[in-house]
Amino acid sequence: MTADVPAAEPAVRTRGLTKRFRSGQVGVDAIDLHVPRGAVYGFLGPNGSGKTTTIRMLLGLVSPTAGSVELLGAPMPQAGPAVLPRVGALVEGPAFHPYLSGEANLRRLDAADATASPATRARRVGAALERVGLTAAAGKKYRQYSLGMKQRLGLAAALLRPRDLLLLDEPTNGLDPQGTREVRALVRELADGGATVLVSSHLLSEIEQVCSHVGIMSQGRLLAQGRRAEIADDGAPEVHVATRSDQRGHLARVLTGLGMTDVRVDGEVVAASLGSVAVEKVAQAVVGDGVDLLGLEVRRPTLEDVFVRLTGEGFDVAR
Amino acid sequence: MSLAEAPVAETPAAPARATARLLRSELRLVFGRVRNIVLLAGLAAVPLLIGTVLFITQDTPVAGQGPPFLDRVTGNGVFLVFAALVSCLPFLLPLCVSIVSGDAIAGEAGAGTLRYLLVVPVPRTRLLLVKAFAALAYAGAAVAAIAVVGLVAGAAFFGVGDVVLLSGDTIPLAEGMVRTLGVVAYVIASLTGLVAVGLFLSTLTEVPVAAMASTVVVAIVSGVLDALPQLSAIHPGLLTHHWLDFGEFLRLEIDASTLLAGLAVQAAWVAIFGALAWSRFTTADVSS
Numbered sequence: 001m002t003a004d005v006p007a008a009e010p011a012v013r014t015r016g017l018t019k020r021f022r023s024g025q026v027g028v029d030a031i032d033l034h035v036p037r038g039a040v041y042g043f044l045g046p047n048g049s050g051k052t053t054t055i056r057m058l059l060g061l062v063s064p065t066a067g068s069v070e071l072l073g074a075p076m077p078q079a080g081p082a083v084l085p086r087v088g089a090l091v092e093g094p095a096f097h098p099y100l101s102g103e104a105n106l107r108r109l110d111a112a113d114a115t116a117s118p119a120t121r122a123r124r125v126g127a128a129l130e131r132v133g134l135t136a137a138a139g140k141k142y143r144q145y146s147l148g149m150k151q152r153l154g155l156a157a158a159l160l161r162p163r164d165l166l167l168l169d170e171p172t173n174g175l176d177p178q179g180t181r182e183v184r185a186l187v188r189e190l191a192d193g194g195a196t197v198l199v200s201s202h203l204l205s206e207i208e209q210v211c212s213h214v215g216i217m218s219q220g221r222l223l224a225q226g227r228r229a230e231i232a233d234d235g236a237p238e239v240h241v242a243t244r245s246d247q248r249g250h251l252a253r254v255l256t257g258l259g260m261t262d263v264r265v266d267g268e269v270v271a272a273s274l275g276s277v278a279v280e281k282v283a284q285a286v287v288g289d290g291v292d293l294l295g296l297e298v299r300r301p302t303l304e305d306v307f308v309r310l311t312g313e314g315f316d317v318a319r
Numbered sequence: 320m321s322l323a324e325a326p327v328a329e330t331p332a333a334p335a336r337a338t339a340r341l342l343r344s345e346l347r348l349v350f351g352r353v354r355n356i357v358l359l360a361g362l363a364a365v366p367l368l369i370g371t372v373l374f375i376t377q378d379t380p381v382a383g384q385g386p387p388f389l390d391r392v393t394g395n396g397v398f399l400v401f402a403a404l405v406s407c408l409p410f411l412l413p414l415c416v417s418i419v420s421g422d423a424i425a426g427e428a429g430a431g432t433l434r435y436l437l438v439v440p441v442p443r444t445r446l447l448l449v450k451a452f453a454a455l456a457y458a459g460a461a462v463a464a465i466a467v468v469g470l471v472a473g474a475a476f477f478g479v480g481d482v483v484l485l486s487g488d489t490i491p492l493a494e495g496m497v498r499t500l501g502v503v504a505y506v507i508a509s510l511t512g513l514v515a516v517g518l519f520l521s522t523l524t525e526v527p528v529a530a531m532a533s534t535v536v537v538a539i540v541s542g543v544l545d546a547l548p549q550l551s552a553i554h555p556g557l558l559t560h561h562w563l564d565f566g567e568f569l570r571l572e573i574d575a576s577t578l579l580a581g582l583a584v585q586a587a588w589v590a591i592f593g594a595l596a597w598s599r600f601t602t603a604d605v606s607s
Contacts, residue, residue, distance in 0.1 A: 061605040084440035095431025111344035112439045114337030
């Protein structure tokens with residue numbers, strides 16, 4: 001690393017980014033995004049939480065009411081002509097000319113790119129189609145594509161050329177479980193190739209596994225962001241112990257006796273915050289005290305649990 | 320495969336080159352679209368229809384009856400071009416121009432393709448210019464289609480010969496052809512103002528039909544106002560006022576000032592609505 005190459009410079013950086021719509025509604029409220037180079041950043045939040053508006057501002061489609069955006073170290077939208085060729089984007093679903101074939105649509109986008117060589121167009125279009133598994137449907141009219149195929153074509157457009165940054169807004173929308181798995185694999189592959197990927201989703205479970213970092217949006221605000229492990233660890237692990245119903249009270253007293261907090265009967269099990277108690281001690285203590293141990297599970301909080309804790313509401317609650 | 324395998328140009332193409340590349344793609348889009356081809360075919364059918372009717376009925380209209388130039392068609396097929404243009408100018412030509420220019424930005428916005436063009440990235444000014452050129456090219460093709468089909472049909476039905484001018488003087492056919500080219504060029508230039516209006520209205524909405532319809536309305540209202548003698552003070556500045564001045568080409572001494580007045584009005588409309596379209600399109604949030 002040399003002094004004039006600031007490798008630590010984030011791929012996406014916003015400061016106080018705000019969008020107030022003409023209606024007066026604040027769509028995005030002073031968010032400071034920080035997406036490190038090489039990260040797979042899960043941009044999470046329910047529908048209507050401001051993710052898409054944020055992505056539109058990152059790309060210069062929508063001008064911010066306040067705040068600033070830097071993509072790959074350059075200020076947007078001023079640096080758009082220089083920076084955007086290095087950025088692949090899927091914004092609020094795919095959109096193409098319905099009466100053109102998938103291939104013709106990609107050719108059109110490539111022809112619009114001043115930095116793409118017409119000499120390699122056919123090859124790159126073919127490669128992008130192959131990468132998303134659309135080669136067989138390349139000549140079919142976009143109008144006749146299924147929702148999943150449209151989504152794939154959108155991804156192909158984002159991959160028409162090598163990119164340093166990909167902004168993928170809801171890339172798994174409309175895909176079946178197999179397609180969703182393929183998108184996850186693609187995101188991993190892109191990240192392994194050195195690209196930074198920002199993936200937004202309102203379905204936590206779909207992308208949680210591939211993210212190195214997460215940012216959680218709710219009602220226009222960025223509630224938390226950072227390494228996924230750190231965000232998820234914010235919630236202490238819990239132990240769930242199962243026994244027969246008549247012994248649950250007894251079990252709760254045993255767990256409290258071990259020094260655990262937040263002990264409660266939660267349906268079929270007794271749950272407690274593990275704290276500093278070692279898991280193996282729990283089983284010993286429960287059995288040693290004459291409680292019939294039917295099951296024991298340590299639960300680390302999922303991102304969804306974190307989200308519920310941060311917002312006090314379910315994840316799928318739209319504004 | 321890895322990302323590094325796909326080679327791309329190292330440096331961006333020069334702006335003029337990039338614009339030309341995009342324009343080619345845009346022209347393919349506009350002229351490849353079935354709707355636009357059907358409209359062109361419809362326009363081209365007008366001289367064919369007029370010629371066929373005159374040929375079958377063998378009935379030469381009396382001078383002053385029907386649209387201008389109609390009475391001369393059976394005498395000289397060249398006049399079918401002018402008669403067809405006069406028939407198309409009040410409505411059909413503005414309709415076709417409105418559809419394509421109104422669709423220019425609003426169509427892309429409505430389909431959502433606008434956001435993907437802009438993040439490619441295509442600079443907004445370049446995109447607007449390319450859209451304007453493509454719409455203008457379509458207007459040119461529309462006028463040319465009428466003229467070519469008119470000439471061919473006129474020649475086939477009635478033959479062509481030396482052209483008798485409005486003054487009664489006769490000029491050779493070759494010069495008549497040059498003047499016909501002048502007519503075509505003037506009519507195309509007359510449509511530039513409407514293209515600019517359509518382009519501006521197209522930047523205001525994501526619903527292409529709304530932009531198309533309001534552009535047609537502008538042309539029609541202009542024609543209505545032009546017909547009200549009480550408004551004669553504003554007539555010279557109206558979008559459509561000078562459209563039929565192309566007859567000037569059929570006088571022995573062409574009065575350039577009449578033609579230039581028409582062109583100046585178009586230039587003014589282009590300047591005003593081009594500027595409005597530019598200021599709107601380069602600053603608007605793209606939320607479609």
